[in-house]
Amino acid sequence: MKAKQLVAAIGLGSLLLAAAGCNLEKEVDVVLPAYTPExxxxxxxxxxxxxxxxxxxxxxxxxxxxxxxxxxxxxxxxxxxxxxxxxxxxxxxxxxxxxxxxxxxxxxxxxxxxxxxxxxxxxxxxxxxxxxxxxxxxxxxxxxxxxxxxxxxxxxxxxxVPTFIPIDTVRYGFNGLSGGDRRANVVTRWTDPAATANFYYLLLNNSREPNDDAGDYLLNDQLFNGQTYTALTTFRFMPGDTMTATLFHMEPQYYNFLQSVEGAVRANGNPFAQPARIRSTVQGGLGVFTVLVSDRRTVILE
Amino acid sequence: MPTRICTSSRAAIILTLLGLLAPHLGWAQVRHILSGLVRGTDGTALPGATVAVPSLGLGTATDELGRYRLEIPTGSQEVTVSFVGYLPQTFRVNMGRNQQRDLALAPSDNELSEVVVQGQQTLQEKLETTQMGVERLTVREAKLLPALFGEVDILKTLQLKPGVQSGGEGSSGLFVRGGSADQNLVLLDNALVYNPNHLFGLFSVFNSDAVQSVDLYKSGFPAQFGGRLSSVIDVKMREGSREKFTVNGGIGLIASRLSLEGPINNGKGSFLVSGRRTYFDIFTRALNRANASDESWRPIPDYYFHDFNAKANYTLGEKDQVFATAYLGRDVFGFNSFGNLSANFSWGNTLGTLRWQHTFSPQLTANTQVGVTSYRYKLGSAFDIASFGLTSTIRDYNARVDFDYAPHPAHQVRFGGSVTHHTFGVGRLQVETGDNSLNIDDDISYPALEGGLYASDSWKVSDKLQAEVGLRLSGFSSEGRVYGGIEPRAAVRYSLSDNLALKANYALMYQYAHLVSNTGASLPTDIWYPTRLSVKPQRSQQVSTGFSLLLFGGKFLLTDEVYYKWAANQVDFRDGAQIFANPNLDQEFLFGRGWSYGNELYLEKKEGKTTGWIGYTLAWAWRRFPPQRGTDGINDGRDYYPSYDRRHNLNVVVLHQLNTRLSLTSSFVYTSGAPATLPAGRFPLQNVPGGDLLAVPVYPDRNTYRLIPYHRLDLGVVWKLRPVRFGTERDLTFSVYNAYDRRNAYFVYFEVSRDQTTDVINGFTAQQVSLFPIIPSVTYNFKF
Incomplete structure (x- = not known):
């Protein structure tokens, strides 16, 4: 549930009581701090x-x-x-x-x-x-x-250049329903090396929309160091979908960058969030310079 | 370095020792002590009752246990005892020796006693007290004021006092003199309450039916208090009637309350049980059911909170009395209608105490207390084959003993100690799948021991000069290391005339438990974290000075205080920190310092048909977190305002008793806009192949933007209804929150705007979200 919805829920009582059509949101002019492009x-x-x-x-x-x-x-x-x-x-x-x-x-x-x-x-x-x-x-x-x-x-x-971490398996399972309600989940497993602190970015893509992610996961191995990890999805994929899982083994700097991007994007509209400043992997500007090392598996959900 | 003892202010230590060791200095007139206990005839202790010798201009107020102690010259004197809602009592006493006199005041025949507008602590007493920055509030006062949804909230009433900021619209959070919400020592009958809020701070956990009074200390902290930097909020629960069985309660718009109280064993003791529950969930379930067939309907989660309070006391003999207090409160969120996803989220406090009061002599009493307190949140979710649980707890076992000793009429000595065993369950993450493909159970827990020893002396040096000096030695042990410090406390008052007193005080405080939050607000998911090798104790010092001036024959009291507070080892998170189930959470911390200063002006009228106050605060609060441990700190080390910094704060409260049945009340609040962080720039991030393109906001320094100023007028009417039969009471309390329907800013966000014909994005617009419009409410209260 998004924060705005939560706030709306909190204000439910007031909405029930206030006059019908009472609008608690309005467009305003704001003067933002001066910004120098980078x-x-x-x-x-x-x-x-x-x-x-x-x-x-x-x-x-x-x-x-x-x-x-x-x-x-x-x-x-x-x-x-x-x-x-x-x-x-x-x-x-x-x-x-x-x-x-x-x-x-x-x-x-x-x-x-x-x-x-x-x-x-x-x-x-x-x-x-x-x-x-x-x-x-x-x-x-x-x-x-x-x-x-x-x-x-x-x-x-x-x-x-990070080391290569292979995907052990990519599996799927159906929810047991039939007809239009039949959906599959995707389960990706890999084994984390114990000797080092490791950072991962797992990307799922559906062949129907190959350039839009169907799920992404940013992870570090603090909770599964040296163990096999299983990344789960909900039952949301259609029978016949072709799913590709791409597992990136990444540098901590790139992990921090993506984490800060996530923190910056999610802060908009969330009154409880502390906005994150971007932790670029580069100096003198913004952005990322990194080496992608990944393993990829494709399964057809049939 | 296993041990770290900090010392400061030798002068304060010397003053303390001088105070403790010189009880026989400078007291020429022969006086004796009159002491005792003031109760209602129903056996309820009456803290804040006035005991006075009008002919001599002497007077005092009973303490939080209803005890009083007055030094009176030899001879026959007339003593009066008064308390709001009770008939005053006068008696004559021959003071040839120390005497003890317990008193029982009868309730006033005036059935509207609850709405008689009269403060418990008179203005004269406020002038004469040594302490500054102290506000005493009774539930009787709080019940008169208009309240959000009609829910009387004693913490929100405290926000109307100078130097106290709320966390935001409708919030019960208290930010005292530039301190954060976790720096408040919140006590319920001397037991620590870790999270005093329900519903993200919109309501406090204190059920008004179960509370007797609350004292807020903003500075000049007495030495018996320790463990937090910025304030002490000392809440006392009401004792049940020793005279008769009574039921009282209230039916409100969002919650109802019910309390039962009565005597135990023919009045040797009494009990009180009180409960409160909201019924948001009844409305939301009805709405969800009504829209069940609408596929676009997003079900509203169920939410409710409840409180349960209980207190019992029993007199074992002339010198012994025992008290037991219990509290249980929970907030519960739950939803299971989003497809195959279900989630629940609950949090709350649990506490219980047992106290034994023993009177050794009129000069010496002792209170020994043991207790347990805990706070826990639990977040659980299940989808398809997986379940997820996240729990954080803090549990304390505490024992303390406090002595009150009056070795001489000019001295009132307090000393004692406490020890607390903490268990900080920083986070437990459990993830399971039905097919055992994933099983994580990660539990991060730290035990710790905290202790304190203190002594203080309230020393009447002369008729004009009074001092209260104290020392507290605090310590904290975790993972084999000991941290500690000496905390000097000092307060002085000098009377320039009968109407004018100058006051000053100093306090040093340590805090060993840290509430770490990566949000601007105080949330139930914030985590309590102990002092460890990597996390030093927080430390603050505060000096304040000012004057109190009685005006217009004592009808008004004008108080002005200036303060400066500085704090070290403040804790925050680095941007983008991972706080949940992080076994290396302390690696995400940043450490810095804070400082605040301001002036609080307060004009108060407490007696008569029209009462109230005007408070104005001009204040600044600052934080600085320099670059450290490979990070840029916060704002690259530049100073910034915390989210609760407000430059101006004006509160006007007026209560007027129209007649014996009707009272009108109003409160007006104006504060400068809250600091906020809004993006200054943005850039497109294309991401790796297959990843989504993002528009990434670039945030400048923290809290560089100010929301619009906040102001709000609340109106209330308390209408006492005729009793349906003798001995019963009823009233209707009407409240209008935000009477002129001001759209105050809760937060601002940016929305994508599109061309209406092409649907192409053509920019962003700023949207301001308000939380509450005008909200009328009515509450029916009853007692029989």
Missing amino acids: LVVECYLQAGQVPRLTVVESGAYLPTRVDTGQPTITLPTATTPTLGLGLPNGITIQLPVDVTARLTLPSGQVVPLRFAPGIDPVTRKVFTHIGTTPLAMQPGQRFALDVRDTRGHNVTGTAS
Whole structure:
């Protein structure tokens, strides 16, 4: 139950008593603190993949709609990916065009990432910079990123290659009902290494909507260190669905970043929440630079 | 470093020792002690009753147990005893020696005694007391004031006093002089109450039918109190009638109350049992049933809370009396209609005490008490094949002994000690699946021992100068380590004239149990955590000074106090902390310091047909949590206002007795807007392949935004009905909460706005949410 609903429940008595149609919510003008835009980077390196980088600028929460004069490109709305949290198409992402980026490989070689904005046709993710050759990597190796624009912004970050943690099994079960009420759950199991503190991000996708998650879990192993862990879902998937479970074994910095993102997003509308400041994995700006190491299993619910 | 003893203020220690060791100094006139106990004829102890010798201008008030002690010069003197709602009594006493005189006051014949507007502590007594920053409130006073949903709430009434902030709209939370809600020592008959709130703070746990009085100490804490930094809220339960069996109760809009009381063994003792329960759940179930066929209907969770109070006392002999107190309260949320998901959430306090009072002599009495108190919340959920449970508890076993000793007419010495065994069940997480594919049972628990020894002396140095000095030695043991400190307390009063007194005080306090919360509000899921190697005791010091001035022939009392309080080792969470079932919870803590200062102006009228008060507070509260342990601290170490900081706070309370049956009451509150944290920027986060795109808000420094100022007018009418037969009482209490329907801001959030034709997102709009509109209510109270 969302906090707003909880507040509504608390105020139920008052609503019963107050005049019909009494509105306890109204639009107001607020003057938010001044905000200075920052560069936002997103770079997920993967073995065997050509490196891609997305650099955007953060903006004021309530923009004044005044042109900042900064050089930007507006991608066509029709090709912009869908926003999460149920938001439909229509967000225009402003991309700065004066940004240069360099990736330092574990060998020390510096690879420039050229500015070539586009949208991945499969993942529907926007990128602004791209490398030239697929990456090779081993666990423990370290990459570095340097991003700068002509306005003095300089974002840097480093990322290590996590070890590979395999998924043991992905199973499913039906709820015993029939017809239109028949639903399945998905159960993903893996075994946590005992020697280290480990952080995970489990993503479930349904082939019907491959670019929207059907469930995600951010976990650390404090409660199951060295044991087999089972991630459960409710009975909510349809017979015939093709489900893919992707288990990312991640650096603590990336875990902290996602946790802070979650804390920041959920604070809106919750009067009891203490909003979290974003704990970026990079310095000099916002965002994440990390290496994705994942295992993936697909099952058909039949 | 296993032991850490902190010392400060040698001057205060020397003052204390001087006070304790010099009982025979400076008392030229020969006086003797008149002492005793003031009760109602039904046997109920009457704390706050006035015992006076008008011809000499001497007077005192009975303490929380109904005891009094007055030094009177040799000779025959006329003594009067009075108490609101009771007939005054006068007797003559020949003071050639110390004497003890117990008194029983008869209730006033005036059937409207409950609505006679007269404070228990007279203005003259407030002028003459050494202590500053103390508010005594009786339930009789609280019952007169308009209340939210008609539910009399003694803690909300305290919020109308200067220096006390509420946590927000309708909240019972108390934030005293820049301290947080967990820094209040809330006692019910000397037993600690860990969570004094129901329904996220909207109501307090104190059933007005079961409470006699409450004392709030904002500063100048007597030495017998310890363990919290900011205030002491000392609630005393009512004793049952020793005279006759009585039933009283009330039927309100959201809750009903019923109390039974009566004598035990022909008046040698008495009992009182009292219960209260809300009936939100009856309405919500009816609504859910009515909408059961509507697929879009989101069922409203069932919610109710209940309280059960019991108290008994018995006189064993001339010198011995025993008392037993019990309390059980629970809040219960439950829903099981969301598809295959069910959940329940319950929390509450349980406590019980047994006290033995023994009078050794008129000069020396002792109170020995043992008790147990606990607070627990339990969150349970089940979906499909899995069940989930999260529990947090704190359980105390406590023993204490307190002595009152009057070695000399100029000295009233108190000393004693207490020891408490705590068990902090920080969190227990249980996850199970029907097929045993997942089974987690993680229990994090810490035992600890807390103790305190104290001594204090209320010393009448001269007719103009009075001092109260004390020392408290507190200690806390956990995981083989001992923490402790010396807590000096001192208060002085100097009378410049019969109408004007200057006062000042100092107190140092330690707090060893920490309520850690990552929300701006106080929630039942907040966790009590002990002092350990990684978590130092909180410590605060406060100085305050001011004056009290009687005006217009003693009809008004004007008080002005300035204070400065500074606190070390304050505890907060880092942003985004994981607080539930975290075995390394202390790794999520941040430590910092806080300080607050302000001025409290208070004009009060307590007698006559029209009474009330005006309180104005100008105050600041600050926090600073520097970068530490690889974090940025809070706000990168920059100072910030906590969520309960309010610059201005004005309270106006007026009570007017129209006639013997009708009283009109009103209260007006104005406070500056509450600090809040709103996002300044945002950015898109595309996430990994397959992940959702998010619009991520970027928050600036904590609490940089201010909500709009809060103001509200409440109106009330107490209408005493004619009794249906002799000895019965009935009244109707009407309340209008938020009389001019002000939409005060509870919080602000942002909503996506869309183009109505294309449904494309075109921006965000700020939405202000209010909690309560105008709320009229009526409560029927009865007694027979």
